[in-house]
Structure formats: C-alpha cells, structure tokens
Amino acid sequence: MSILVFAEHDNNTLKADTLKTVAAAQAIGGDIDVVVAGLNCQAVAEAAAQINGVNKVLVADNAAYEHQLAENVSLLVTELASDYSHILATALTTGKNFMPRVAALLDVAQISDIIAVESADTFVRPIYAGNAIATVQSLDSKKVITVRTTGFDAVATDGSAEIIAIAQATDAGTSSHVSDELTVSERPDLGAAGVVISGGRGMQNGDNFKLLEGIADKLGAAIGASRAAVDAGFVPNDMQVGQTGKIVAPDLYIAVGISGAIQHLAGMKDSKVIVAINKDPEAPIFQVADYGIVGDLFDVLPELESKL
C-alpha cells in the first residue's frame, strides 16, 4: 500500500495537525508520501521532510496553489492519486473543502472525519454529532479519507525524507481569491492548544469574554465559545467549538457559562480533563465535567485568575 498525505500549512509553517494525519497513515500501514501545495512553500516542504516515517515530500510550488483553492488543488491531488491506494487530508477547513472533489473526480466515496483505523479498508468515525460511532468498511479500490486529528497522536519529527519538486500547475480558471480576514491572536490555535477556556451564553456579552483572557494568559490557553455565544454575536464564528465548529481535545477544557448542548459536547468531550463553571447545578455540562463549580461566573472567574 502507498499513502499520500496532504500537508496542512499557510505557505510558511507546517501545521502540527499534519503530524497527526501522518499518524493515521501509519496506522493504515504502507509507504507514506506527503504533498505540499502552495506558493513559496519551501520552508513547509523542509518541515514535512522531517516528519517521521515519510518517504518522499512532493512539492507543487505554484501561484495556482497559493490560496489552496479547491478547484485547483483537487485537480493536482487527483493527478497524483494514480500512484496511491489511500489519500489522506486533515479534516480542517482546507481538507474538508477540496477532498470531496478529489473523491468525486476519482469516482470513489470519501470517508470523512475518521478517529481510528481498524484496518486498511475499515475506519471509525463519529456520526450524529458524536452521539453514535460508526465503523465503516470502504468498498472502493482507492480510499479518500479526512482525518479528525483529535483521534491520533502526532508522530515525531526526526526524519529526513527526500524533497521532490513536481511540475504540475493546474489552474481551473473558474475561481479566484479575493481576500483573507484572519483573526490575529497571540494565543495558541484552538485546535493545537493544550488548554482551552470557552465561554457560552452565560457570558452575557462580548465584553465579558475579557474575563477569560487573564486566565487564558496565565494558562497559555486558547479561547473558544459555544454556538449560543456565537449566535448571540458575542464573538466571531471561528471561535466556535462544537459539531459544526472546531473539534478540540486539549489536556484541560474549561467551560464557562456553557449549558452543554449535545452539539457543543460533540466538539470537546474527548478533552482529557473538563472543568465546568455554571450557576445552574442541573446544566448537562456537569455530566461530562471532571470538576464542576456551581456559582456565578462573574465571581468565580476573577477569583480563579488571581489564584492561578
């Protein structure tokens, strides 16, 4: 078997999630190559070459791939696919965007969001917001898979794979990039942070999220939110943790003023330790929390910050 892993990056830095996707590839077993598609992405290629267990790093460095538009990237990956039995990408917004196109162009199904590998053709994935776990056997000759990285541990980076430039430069010509509006933050990425502190509707407004910042600073935490807080306009959507937002599994997750709707639990219940702060002792969040404090968050948060 031979596996192609799509590298997740921003043209400068390889995202740590790729190390977990490679771990999923190792669980399948076989030769593993990584493809880096971008513009001026040599640094990413060099980082990818250090991933343990990687055979070759294929680099498509071309303006057509600068913003990883799905129309262009899917054509590239489809062209490369003939040499591989499995094609893996991380189930983040880039992979979710282009991978189903690859599957359709190859006339195979896609297995989305796998959290475990049973065998080379059988995979485990959550359905119904994680309220059921499906084991699925693919009947296709080629497997197109996206990997939910919370299910896998990152592989080490002491390898030295060969870097090969590839000449492919397909521009479908049907789409173009206009602009990016990225949230600038000193804090770690939600998906990569060891500690996450999230606020819900109980925060009452966006200004009160400042109460989480002091604690986040002390713990080196990322700040998240429930869908209720996003819907109420307290914070932007890219902070949303849940079924349709980010799926996180940090060492410590602190849920503040979050009742614990199933859609939110779907995004965080694999965290190692969960702390809930809520004034309603009946809130469902307490059923999944390791430690709960029943109390007014406006009293608890300042005290917690001062005592950390």
Next chain:
Amino acid sequence: MKVLVPIKRVIDYNVKVRVKPDNSNVDLANVKMAINPFCEIAVEEAVRLKEAGTATEIIAVSIGDKSCQEQLRTALALGADKAIQIDTDQNLDSLNVAKLLQKVVEAEQPQLVILGKQSIDSDNNQTGQMLAALTGLPQGTFASEVKVDGDKVNVTREIDGGLQTVALSLPAIVTTDLRLNEPRYASLPNIMKAKRKPLEVQPAADFGIDLAPRSTLVKVSPPSERQAGIVVESVDELVEKLKNEAKVIS
C-alpha cells in the same frame, strides 16, 4: 436567474439519537424528523436572493422516499417555487446523491446551487463539493456571505482562523454555514399556498446511475460515556485538584 436548492430530511436537531441494541444503526423509529438546519439556511438564502430581484425561480430538490415531501413542502412554504422528489428507498452515500443532483443540474441549468454544508445525521460534509467536481463548477463552501455580481458570485467563507472571500464565475455551487442568515418561519398563508405549488416525483431508477453503495456500515456503537466528576466547593479546591490530582496545571 434560477437557483437550485437540494435539501435533506434528517432527525430534528433537538432529538438525542440512540443506538439500536443490536448495533446495526441508530434507532430512528418514531423520531421527530425535520429539514436539515443547514439546508434550511440554503432555502432562506435563495428566497432572499429572489426578494432582492437577483433570483427569478427557486427549485427545491430532495432525494428519498415519500416522507421527504414533507420537507419539500416546508421549502415551498418558505418561498421555493417548485419541488422535485427523487424517489428512492435506498440510503445513498454522498457520491450517489451528487450524481443524481448532477443530472438535475444538467436538466434545470441553474446559475446557482445552494446546499447545506453538512447534514447533521451523517456529518459527512461532502455533497456540495462532489456536485461541484462532477459538474466542473467552482465552489464556495461554508459561506457566511453570498454576493452575486454580474456573471460572478463573491462568497465569504468561514475558514480556520477567520474568513476568506473567493470570486466564482457563474454557474457556481455554494454551501451554507450557520451565520449566513437566520431562516424565517413559514407563515400560515404560505403553508397553505405551498400545498398548491408543483411537486414533481422522479424515480431515482430513471436516472440511469449505478447507485450501488460504496461502503458497508459494519456497526454503530454508542460513544464512550464520560463519568460525571465531582462538584468542588471553592476555587481553591478546584486549583488544588487541577494541580495535584489531574496534574494539568502547574
């Protein structure tokens, strides 16, 4: 311009599913069903485009047995002009759904297809992208803003870390994210009016597509349950536990 909106009948998002005791699947017997929330946002967006004078006709399409006509009537009550039910008893995977929709796109020639980004049952997040690939059309997935501008559409997308805007040449495929709009409720007169709007039934078998499943569902299990922990009495106790018992902070 014509807008096509594929919709899916799914379990109501407020219902907590249970896995069948024999682990063959989830138990959907006598469970409340509804239009997939993301599909509802897609219908709403199409209706808003029509109200703005951009869209001229909205066609809703759903694939399933007769029961999905209920969701098509909902779409008609919200403002769709015409509905198509592609009739099948089979539970189709996304690729086969996309192949059927490709035929509808070829027949109806819409300028814009708006779909939900994922259904809340299978959580696949595939159909829109697959339809785009099969039809060779550009895609704007996870949309939080859709602006039609002449022969182009600008789609602002929810991506990791923020927003991205792409320009797509029409015709194009858009999939909706939560913040695109807030769907309206259908008014009673519109619900009554929807009963008289055209709903066409086309057997899936007539499409000449091999709909054989691409995967086998081996089993469905309940997720591992977390044990509820303890309620601590004070912040001091919490900090002590996190340091010395859970050892997640220092």
